[in-house]
Amino acid sequence: MSDLHVRQLRYFVTVAEELHFGRAARRLDMAQPPLSRAIRDLERQLGVTLLERTTRQVRLTAAGEVLLRDARTVLDTVAAAVRRAQHAGRPDPGLRLAMKADYDGGLLPRILAAYRHETAALPVELMLVGKGEQLPALRGGRADIALLPVPFDTLGLDAEPLLTEPRLVALATTDPLAARPGLRLADLAGRTLPDGKPADREGHPLTGVGGAGDPQQRKPADDAGPPLAAARPRIMDLAQIFSLIELGSVIWFPPASVARRHPRPGIVYRPVDDLPPLTLALAWPRESRSPAIAAFVRTATTVAEAAYPEAAYPTGPANLTAGDGAA
Known part of the structure; x- marks a missing residue:
């Protein structure tokens, strides 16, 4: 198996996005000849052609399209891992919660008050974001946990429905x-x-x-x-x-x-009789083993169950995985 380096993937992604070695070299703040050599070395290492080059244009091959998709995922994962490690290594780590302002069912003050009594609790840092920005913050390592409306893409995440209320x-x-x-x-x-x-x-x-x-x-x-x-x-x-x-x-x-x-x-x-209700859920990285996250989820669900007993919102199970959220 080829041992690829993050630098190689970053070079390739930049060229694949620009489809021009000169522009890619400028983006990378390097000269064009070493960039061209790096891409050729990568192709030799993989044993496939990633880019078709002519005097007029650069095009991705089928192998190049596959690598571009996966390389972006790898680079995003590495960047997120760096952010999480840097955050965890701070002398005063906190629990970063990404959410849209006011979209907490009115429960956040009670959740925070109860969470402070948990043994594993960390100071909560609120990250107020716009519509659809919770997942990028979570996947990008800028947040540790997110409160967001369902449905949403749960790939790589664990999720727990918190409450459902009418709109x-x-x-x-x-x-x-x-x-x-x-x-x-x-x-x-x-x-x-x-x-x-x-x-x-x-x-x-x-x-x-x-x-x-x-x-x-x-x-x-x-x-x-x-x-x-x-x-x-x-x-x-x-x-x-x-x-x-x-x-x-x-x-x-x-x-x-x-x-x-x-x-x-x-x-x-x-x-509105036939307007679907809004369900909010907590989401966090599936690989997380953080006691602070586990304590926050446990506290939030306990508070929500007490505030919104099942009889108060007789809706079906939330679908966490399809399409975009409603808020």
């Missing part, structure tokens, strides 16, 4: 639908969410008929009012989202705990 729809008080005591997703046709997706397609794939490209979904409902023409950022904080809701530009599906903590005079919250 509501947040509407402007001037919205005609605000007068109704309850709604269904079909009532929200023509409305959009803060990320630009059609509200009535929540929980459904955005392809084909009814998807993001379907003109029927872009047409406003008769009672929706004129949409605002200003472009919206794709990632927003709560203050921005609430402002757009009050203006009638978007609607939103916050979990019930967020709605309780953020009453606003210009916004009403209404139940």
